[in-house]
Structures are given as structure tokens and as C-alpha cells.
Amino acid sequence: MSYRATERPRIGWIGAGRMGFQLAARLLAAGHDVAVYNRTRAKAEPLVERGASIVDTPADLADRDVVFVMVSASADLAAVTTGPDGLLTADAAPGLIIDSSTVSTEASVQARAAATERGADFLAAPVSGNPKVVAAGKLTLAVSGPRESFDAVRPLLELLGRGVTYVGEGEVARLVKIAHNVFLGVVTQSLAEITVLAEKGGVSREAFLEFLNSSVLGSVFSRYKTPALVNLDFAPTFTMPLLRKDFDLGLGAARELEAPMPIASATAQLVAEAIGAGSRENDFAELILEQARRSGLELKPENAKIDDGLEA
Known part of the structure; x- marks a missing residue:
């Protein structure tokens, strides 16, 4: 040393x-x-x-x-x-x-x-x-x-x-971080799916996510992403191409270690689809826009005042 x-x-x-x-x-x-x-x-x-x-x-x-x-x-x-x-x-x-x-x-x-x-x-x-x-x-x-x-x-x-x-x-910290970022993408895609489902059934994104964040399924992350999903503010914190890079690394590790990741693989395809549709510079929370498009729903900002749960 x-x-x-x-x-x-x-x-x-x-x-x-x-x-x-x-x-x-x-x-x-x-x-x-x-x-x-x-x-x-x-x-x-x-x-x-x-x-x-x-x-x-x-x-x-x-x-x-x-x-x-x-x-x-x-x-x-x-x-x-x-x-x-x-x-x-x-x-x-x-x-x-x-x-x-x-x-x-x-x-x-x-x-x-x-x-x-x-x-x-x-x-x-x-x-x-x-x-x-x-x-x-x-x-x-x-x-x-x-x-x-x-x-x-x-x-x-x-x-x-x-x-x-x-x-x-x-190097095991590298695997930990890649696994973390794969989960980041999977969770965000899942969050987009259920939020769009609720809105298509007549529930505002603000109300649905307030309920979710107050439940045992809510998290620091779901609360932090709520303003972006509700108000469609996609100022970048992490872009779709960077997320795709991490999915590539994670799925490469999965192949090497023979650990199948079917949900991650499906999400990686949806991330690639979003990039193909032009999502390159904005935040990866734009996954909700692609989910809405596939669902025949046009999203509009709800312009709600929402706390993201982070305080300096």
C-alpha cells in the first residue's frame, strides 16, 4: 500500500x-x-x-x-x-x-x-x-x-x-454500478407504463404519483422523478444514450456470467427505440413520452408544484 x-x-x-x-x-x-x-x-x-x-x-x-x-x-x-x-x-x-x-x-x-x-x-x-x-x-x-x-x-x-x-x-464496484443503472432504466420504464395506464383510465399523473410515493412502493427515486413525469420537464440529468451504454455493459456482463435478464433486455430495446425516435439530449424520463405514443395518448404538462424530495 x-x-x-x-x-x-x-x-x-x-x-x-x-x-x-x-x-x-x-x-x-x-x-x-x-x-x-x-x-x-x-x-x-x-x-x-x-x-x-x-x-x-x-x-x-x-x-x-x-x-x-x-x-x-x-x-x-x-x-x-x-x-x-x-x-x-x-x-x-x-x-x-x-x-x-x-x-x-x-x-x-x-x-x-x-x-x-x-x-x-x-x-x-x-x-x-x-x-x-x-x-x-x-x-x-x-x-x-x-x-x-x-x-x-x-x-x-x-x-x-x-x-x-x-x-x-x-473491479466488482463496476458491476455494482452497472447493475444499479440497469435497474434505473427498468424502474423508470415500469414507472412510465403504470403512469400512462392510470392517465389513460382518467387519473392525473400528479394524483397517481402522489398516491404511489405515499405507499410502500414509493422511493427517493420515484419522488425525485415525479416533477419530470408530471410536468414533462426533461432537463437532462442522465441522457438516453448514456443509459443505453449502461444497458450494453450490463447485458454484456449478464452474457459473460450466464445470468439471464429478460426484463432488462426488453427495456434495452425500448431505450433504443426512444433514441431512434430522437431522444438524445434530454433526460431519460422521456421514456414516458414513447410509452404514451405507443398507447395512443398525447401527454400535456400538468404544471403542478411538486416537491422532488431533495433538500440541500
Whole structure:
């Protein structure tokens, strides 16, 4: 183990997109020294006002104690770790790399091997949430890798959200996150189906979802998605193409592990259908529009004032 816990580790952060920006901001708010790299520098610069420093390449973060990575895809993880001017190409190497990207197990294995070769510990730590969930302090993380490293860095991880779960060695956190996102899609499709059914029978979406959310079947998620389903506000938190990527990863794992997933397979086809119909930029809750179309129902915003259940 090359990472040794300190009260104030020097932190590097790679990836200042919507999620990465908010999470880095939480570490800064807690008083940590955070240096940030983002491919588009301008997106990271507002963090300077919160106390961050900005670097020009991932390699510039190699002397940090802990480096978080949150990028969009497997190829991006490879690029920022072992690509030109990557984090693991400098003379030094960080004590610990924590990767919170949603990537394939294969990409994670390769990044872990590259880190180990340079003497850096590596934790896979994919997250569940979006920027609003982060702001409300309700982000959750699944973490896998060396238990010693997890125990050492846990206080830092707990600054990011309310739930930090160690799930095992190696890359198993990747499987946990993919399974989570497959369930996300399946639950949302099911929620769309029953909501459209109720509306076609004469019940408003607001009334039906208020009932559901008050029952034992209601959840933080169903309440959080209720404003989108009722008011048809599809400002993106997670897009349909990103959901399709996770279904592809999940069904690939299912084939490899010989674990049939018939409901997930059917939902994946409906997600593909929605993308084919043009749903690419908006939130994946647009699944309700496709469900309504198949049901011969034209949905209109109900313009109701609804609490999404999240409070900062």
C-alpha cells in the first residue's frame, strides 16, 4: 500500500463536468487543497473562486497524494491515465487513484494494472446520483479495491455524499454500478407504463404519483422523478444514450456470467427505440413520452408544484 492517510491530503481532480465540478467543490468547501484538470479548461476555472488551482495536463497532478478521476467513457480513462501527458506518465505517481467514472471492467483492469506498475494504489468508486443529488448531500458510492486503501481514504470519500459502501476486491464496484443503472432504466420504464395506464383510465399523473410515493412502493427515486413525469420537464440529468451504454455493459456482463435478464433486455430495446425516435439530449424520463405514443395518448404538462424530495 503506497497511500498513507493524512488529515489534509493534497488532492488532484480529473474531470470537471457537471458531476465532477460539484464533487470537487465539496472537497474545496471542506478546506482541502484541490488541483483540477479538465480537457476544456474554461469549465474548471470557476472552481478557482472556491480555492482550486488549475493544471494543464493530468501529468501535472502526479505528485498529489490522492487523485480522483471522473470522465465519461473507457477511452477517456485510458487517455487521462496512460495517454500522452497522462497521470501515470510522469516521473512521480500519486499515492492513490480513485476512479469514479462509469467504465467497463476491462478498462478498469487496465487502469489498475498501470497504476500498480507505477506504485499507486487504485480504487474503483463509481457513484449514484446527479448534480442536484450531490448538492443535497445524498450521493452514494460503491468502492472496490484494496481494503486498506479504502479504510485509509474513507473520511475523504464520506465528504462526497451520505453512503459509501465497500463492495469487495478488484473491479466488482463496476458491476455494482452497472447493475444499479440497469435497474434505473427498468424502474423508470415500469414507472412510465403504470403512469400512462392510470392517465389513460382518467387519473392525473400528479394524483397517481402522489398516491404511489405515499405507499410502500414509493422511493427517493420515484419522488425525485415525479416533477419530470408530471410536468414533462426533461432537463437532462442522465441522457438516453448514456443509459443505453449502461444497458450494453450490463447485458454484456449478464452474457459473460450466464445470468439471464429478460426484463432488462426488453427495456434495452425500448431505450433504443426512444433514441431512434430522437431522444438524445434530454433526460431519460422521456421514456414516458414513447410509452404514451405507443398507447395512443398525447401527454400535456400538468404544471403542478411538486416537491422532488431533495433538500440541500
